[in-house]
């Protein structure tokens with residue numbers, strides 16, 4: 001088999017998403033370095049176990065670290081912990097990204113790339129939206145339930161569209177070799193608003209209504225509420241001059257109907273009394289839309305409810 005690209009990868013946050021994609025890259029032959037937290041001892045000794053609808057596999061030996069200072073500078077640094085930990089970015093990023101490397105933010109939400117650009121410069125940042133259903137079910141044990149596509153885009157100050165670049169294609173080739181479905185997007189802000197069409201209704205309502213995605217879709221009233229929230233997200237995108245087509249909303253509804261009954265990542269965090277990604281998934285989009293003069297009343301109410309529940313639940 002051709003040798004893998006000589007690009008090195010750092011996974012910051014080896015959980016449901018980072019553990020899955022990092023393991024697939026290593027399995028395909030890439031040079032991957034995993035930063036862990038409470039799972040470090042276990043993974044350093046036992047490696048990673050991946051259950052996947054695309055085929056289970058184990059990686060008995062992985063390059064595991066509990067300290068980013070011990071990691072080599074890498075070509076691609078994937079930010080894959082929850083955005084509730086992003087206050088750590090100024091400490092974690094500088095030493096692990098090569099001078100000519102790039103930080104690839106695979107987190108959900110809006111506004112993270114701006115924070116990363118302030119740390120590493122705006123020329124070394126990309127964003128990625130992952131349509132993946134994956135859970136970390138134990139130390140170093142990832143369960144990939146459904147989907148898996150990643151959509152990449154370049155970042156620029158003001159989120160101006162940067163088109164498709166050579167480095168996007170190079171990294172996409174690595175993911176493609178790892179068997180990960182890839183899409184390249186010319187416009188990161190549009191891609192992030194598109195992902196919020198899914199995240200805002202389902203992550204939010206799954207917590208507020210204590211419901212899985214199939215339950216929300218199976219009730220006529222909550223299904224109507226999901227659609228109304230999706231249209232509000234589209235209105236938020238439009239306030240930023242990004243147009244989300246009606247067909248995209250229909251596709252998101254259809255994907256969810258076909259999705260295995262799923263507890264969203266925010267619902268899992270709520271049930272496990274972890275802080276919720278409310279500010280990046282709800283607060284930042286609301287603030288950006290409001291700056292542009294758009295009022296999003298249903299999303300605002302969902303945000304207020306989530307802030308109440310988050311404060312009561314995890315502190």
Ligand SMILES: NC(=O)C1=CN([C@@H]2O[C@H](COP(=O)(O)OP(=O)(O)OC[C@H]3O[C@@H](n4cnc5c(N)ncnc54)[C@H](OP(=O)(O)O)[C@@H]3O)[C@@H](O)[C@H]2O)C=CC1
Nearest residue numbers: 013014015016017036037038080081107108132133134136
């Ligand atoms: N899960 C999914 O299917 C999807 C998730 N996303 C997004 O991806 C991002 C990551 O989510 P997900 O993978 O589910 O989250 P997880 O909680 O499963 O994984 C995050 C990992 O980061 C680790 N971590 C936390 N703090 C540190 C630290 N200081 N240093 C190193 N590692 C650390 C955690 O370790 P520990 O547990 O020991 O604290 C955990 O293993 C989120 O923005 C989420 O919204 C997007 C699409 C799908």
Ligand SMILES: CC(C)(CO)C(=O)C(=O)O
Nearest residue numbers: 130131132133198264265
């Ligand atoms: C849309 C979905 C379910 C998969 O990408 C997700 O983003 C999440 O669980 O947070």
